[in-house]
Amino acid sequence: MDFTVAQIAKMIDHSILRPEFTAEDVRKGCAIAAKYEVASVCVRPCDVPLAVQLLRASSVEVGTVIGFPHGDTHTAIKVAETELAIYQGATEIDMVLNVGWLRSGHIDAVEREIVAVIEAAKGAPVKVILENAYLTNEQKLAACWAAERAGAAFVKSSTGFAPTGATIDDLALMRSAVSAKVRVKASGGVRSLDQLVAMAAVGVTRFGSSATEAILEDLARRTRIELAHLRAA
Template sequence: MDFTVRQIARMIDHSILRPEFTNDDVRAGCAVAAQYQVASVCVRPCDVPLAAELLRDTGVLVGTVVGFPHGSTTTTVKVTETEQAIRRGATEIDMVLNVGWLRSGDIASVEAEIVEVVRAAGAVPVKVILETAYLTDEEKLAACWASERAGAAFVKTSTGFAPTGATIDDLALMRSAVSPKVQVKASGGIRSLDTILAMAAVGVTRFGSSATAEILEDLARRQVTVPAGRA
């Protein structure tokens, strides 16, 4: 499967989520996102206004996280976070589902919460983070089905704060669980072009990564044609 640098860039959500990041770190991350014309940045909720200002008129969307990173805040808090983020300039929402409810088998509560966040988001797409590191295959499937029924635009593997992140097996399972209306996002440990290419081959269409520049520069190098006689 062949991709241009532009095509891969438009599949990346450049991650700027580390808790120790300063305002200057956020500015630097947004500059990378604008330079490479990625799909979006994913920033901490407190950074949404700054990112929205920096990326205005660049074509790069501003995403943020809800219930991050553990998913255990109340539904009311997640709804409020979503509404406030959108008012402040967010155009995508990545929410962590309630992992404890899911592992308890309370799928109805998991789904009802996603419904509330999707409703609060309105036209803004919601990506549901499953945190696959903590789940059985059966729980991953149940989470995907609940997310689609609730109206989510994406199902997503990980926050990047769990013991492990995205795997090919999990992504293939998630892709098989949802209809073509729902996209699959890989996040957690996405640090190389080869990883992205392998995951795209199983149907992943969006990637959360902080290694954007390295990934895209690698692809650009691979696509350079060496003129005859200069090898």
């Protein structure tokens, strides 16, 4: 394995987004994030203050979701959500674009909304969620181009709440659509180390997953086995 546990950890946004999660579930999720020093947690908007408090002493960023999971709230609401999240200490923003507008061909409106959220984020990186399950390849490309023109830091495959999530084909298409200054995030069904490594091979550099501990412990186990084989050779 070419990656270390620390390297993979810094590619993961640990997802704590399920609607039924309690405050204790959020605390447990943040403890996992801090233990492995992942890139960030991605929490529900109502959990931003708690996550900021819990992770203050760590290097883990606190991210949240905007217009989640359907993307169809009014632009003004998405802007207000973003402003409040930043005020409460969020440092990364994952926004769902307006899927209906995109499918209707209203690309200018999609782009304007992304710009509005980016401005409200005040320099925090914004990840634009396409929700690929509902899009044609042409629509995925159009969304990626609009996100880059708007100034997004990432394009992201999925919310994890649609019928399907991240696929290698979609991620490769997204990577081909944007320049090197825009990164690609895979989310939705990223549950194993092998999946993550395969996605990294097509240019993905950030992963949203709730299976963080299992992925990183699997890598640690494989690394120990490799080291043992080397010592025995």
